[in-house]
Amino acid sequence: MCGIVGYIGHQEAYPIIIKGLQRLEYRGYDSAGIALYEDGEIHVSKTKGKVEDLKKKAENAANTLGVLGLGHTRWATHGVPNDTNSHPHYSNSGDLVIIHNGIIENYESIKKALQKRGYEFKTDTDTEVLVNLIEEVKNKEGVKLGKAVQLALNQVVGAYAIAVFDRTKPDEIVVAKLGSPLAIGIGENEYFIASDASPFIEYTNNAIYLEDEEMAIIRLGKEIKLRKIKNDAIAYPNILELQLNLEEIEKGGYDHFMLKEIYEQPRAILDTYRGRLLANEGIIRMAGIDQNLEKFLNANRIIIVACGTSWHAGLVAEYIFEDLARIPVEVEYASEFRYRNPVITENDVLIAISQSGETADTLAAIKLAKEKGAFVFGVCNVVGSSIARETHAGAYTHAGPEIGVASTKAFTTQITVLTLIALKLASEKGMFSASKFHEILTELEGIPGKVERTLESNDLVAHISDTYKDSTNCLYLGRGYNFPVALEGALKLKEISYIHAEGYPAAEMKHGPIALIDEQMPVVVIATKKGHYEKVVSNIQEIKSRNGRIIAVVTEGDKTVKELADHVVEVPETLECLTPLLTTIPLQLLSYHIAVMRECNVDQPRNLAKSVTVE
Numbered sequence: 001m002c003g004i005v006g007y008i009g010h011q012e013a014y015p016i017i018i019k020g021l022q023r024l025e026y027r028g029y030d031s032a033g034i035a036l037y038e039d040g041e042i043h044v045s046k047t048k049g050k051v052e053d054l055k056k057k058a059e060n061a062a063n064t065l066g067v068l069g070l071g072h073t074r075w076a077t078h079g080v081p082n083d084t085n086s087h088p089h090y091s092n093s094g095d096l097v098i099i100h101n102g103i104i105e106n107y108e109s110i111k112k113a114l115q116k117r118g119y120e121f122k123t124d125t126d127t128e129v130l131v132n133l134i135e136e137v138k139n140k141e142g143v144k145l146g147k148a149v150q151l152a153l154n155q156v157v158g159a160y161a162i163a164v165f166d167r168t169k170p171d172e173i174v175v176a177k178l179g180s181p182l183a184i185g186i187g188e189n190e191y192f193i194a195s196d197a198s199p200f201i202e203y204t205n206n207a208i209y210l211e212d213e214e215m216a217i218i219r220l221g222k223e224i225k226l227r228k229i230k231n232d233a234i235a236y237p238n239i240l241e242l243q244l245n246l247e248e249i250e251k252g253g254y255d256h257f258m259l260k261e262i263y264e265q266p267r268a269i270l271d272t273y274r275g276r277l278l279a280n281e282g283i284i285r286m287a288g289i290d291q292n293l294e295k296f297l298n299a300n301r302i303i304i305v306a307c308g309t310s311w312h313a314g315l316v317a318e319y320i321f322e323d324l325a326r327i328p329v330e331v332e333y334a335s336e337f338r339y340r341n342p343v344i345t346e347n348d349v350l351i352a353i354s355q356s357g358e359t360a361d362t363l364a365a366i367k368l369a370k371e372k373g374a375f376v377f378g379v380c381n382v383v384g385s386s387i388a389r390e391t392h393a394g395a396y397t398h399a400g401p402e403i404g405v406a407s408t409k410a411f412t413t414q415i416t417v418l419t420l421i422a423l424k425l426a427s428e429k430g431m432f433s434a435s436k437f438h439e440i441l442t443e444l445e446g447i448p449g450k451v452e453r454t455l456e457s458n459d460l461v462a463h464i465s466d467t468y469k470d471s472t473n474c475l476y477l478g479r480g481y482n483f484p485v486a487l488e489g490a491l492k493l494k495e496i497s498y499i500h501a502e503g504y505p506a507a508e509m510k511h512g513p514i515a516l517i518d519e520q521m522p523v524v525v526i527a528t529k530k531g532h533y534e535k536v537v538s539n540i541q542e543i544k545s546r547n548g549r550i551i552a553v554v555t556e557g558d559k560t561v562k563e564l565a566d567h568v569v570e571v572p573e574t575l576e577c578l579t580p581l582l583t584t585i586p587l588q589l590l591s592y593h594i595a596v597m598r599e600c601n602v603d604q605p606r607n608l609a610k611s612v613t614v615e
């Protein structure tokens with residue numbers, strides 16, 4: 001949550017920071033602010049609202065030619081979103097300016113102690129407490145900013161990615177990280193600071209990702225100095241050459257990132273299995289699995305932890321692993337798992353799924369499993385993210401940047417990676433004949449083309465959306481592999497259109513939710529030919545006899561459901577275990593079109609953020 005951007009160099013900082021904040025708005029967008037240094041003064045503009053609002057308000061800052069500045073886009077944790085609580089925050093003297101992503105958990109006790117010593121606070125934030133603590137330490141100990149930041153951080157409990165500069169020493173920015181991401185872009189005599197590389201990718205491909213408990217002193221004309229926050233040991237920067245390009249993080253002619261990302265799925269799925277799935281040779285090659293095969297094959301069980309959409313991908317994986325590889329799987333909300341004293345043994349394998357690789361609860365679950373000796377494997381999209389680094393091994397999804405807050409291509413690429421893993425383990429365990437294995441691999445290889453065909457239903461889905469855009473409730477039903485797809489469809493609808501929606505296993509309907517069905521209630525049913533088809537058809541009949549409105553996702557050529565449902569959307573036929581990769585597409589489009597028709601902010605739904613780095 002929250003996006004941070006900083007710049008020090010020779011270019012005007014304002015446009016770099018503003019553009020960077022816009023790219024990071026997916027991390028939070030309830031308020032935004034900027035601080036620019038020029039001629040001994042710091043110009044601060046901040047506002048409740050989005051970066052667009054900040055631009056209108058920041059005329060002063062826009063006119064400065066400052067080459068040093070910090071910017072912030074916020075997802076409020078402490079203090080309501082208003083102008084005052086927006087970052088950057090400065091110290092009582094006005095000399096130190098800070099931006100912060102994270103939470104300082106013990107801020108209240110520090111605040112009280114600082115107040116006793118004469119400090120005053122204008123905001124309700126934990127961040128203002130931190131910047132004043134740094135100032136107090138700096139003055140009391142007579143140390144430089146870097147040392148003061150280090151000493152202050154040793155007094156705080158919580159999570160942070162911070163950047164601080166001192167008005168009296170404007171050739172330096174100090175940054176530090178624990179639990180929230182922080183990247184430093186290295187240009188020609190200029191440095192960029194950001195929560196991810198998107199704000200600086202057009203200026204440089206060279207970046208350092210700080211590790212937890214590391215800080216850096218970034219001084220113009222000098223090499224970056226890295227230190228461990230706890231013990232002052234020198235850390236050595238690992239400068240990466242990033243592969244990201246600008247095109248990937250722009251809308252490319254689509255009205256919204258979400259639509260662009262829905263349409264990217266054929267390419268994204270292909271990128272996910274490229275080089276891993278060798279259908280002709282009957283091989284799946286995945287370094288993270290190949291090197292740890294024994295761990296997986298000897299595991300008592302696989303525990304999957306994740307949140308939100310990634311948790312739904314985990315549920316799909318449970319079906320695949322148990323069905324194909326006959327390995328017992330438990331799928332847990334990371335937020336519950338981490339606090340419920342779970343039984344974890346050295347013979348467990350834990351798979352953590354996360355698009356961002358930064359979700360705080362998922363990270364905490366990983367740490368817990370590692371402490372108990374389990375082998376931990378990550379499935380992440382963001383390369384170099386905290387989860388990717390914290391796990392023993394892993395597999396990237398290679399979906400490319402996902403900027404729309406509602407996850408779409410992350411979901412299908414996560415399922416693709418998990419399917420590859422399950423197939424690999426199943427084949428190692430001798431669960432299939434060579435010809436069966438070849439058949440499944442070939443079918444998986446053809447999925448991008450089938451997703452492409454499914455996307456052709458876009459106009460039809462838009463038309464259906466128009467009929468239901470004013471609904472207040474919606475039910476999603478599916479069975480087997482498609483039960484998690486029903487959950488995911490409901491989540492998509494509620495998060496971007498604010499219509500209440502629930503996903504249910506179709507057969508559970510008669511144990512309660514059937515009472516909700518009347519002529520006002522749209523019910524989305526996934527009724528593909530494979531997988532309990534007849535039973536789902538019976539469920540559709542039950543809905544019909546109660547006058548519910550049925551939107552069915554069916555296999556191409558289906559006649560039975562067509563006669564019963566109000567609307568049908570077809571998907572190409574595929575193996576049952578691969579149906580989620582297709583059936584989820586119309587549900588993504590449905591939520592997208594309904595949200596657009598309701599004039600909701602599709603890419604930045606209210607109260608949400610892309611990267612949930614607080615628990």
Ligand code: F6R
Pocket residue numbers: 307308309310311353354355356357358359362405406407408491492495610611612
């Ligand atoms: C829903 C959505 C969220 C995320 C969840 C986990 O569309 O995007 O539910 O799936 O916050 O995020 P990651 O996958 O980054 O750990």
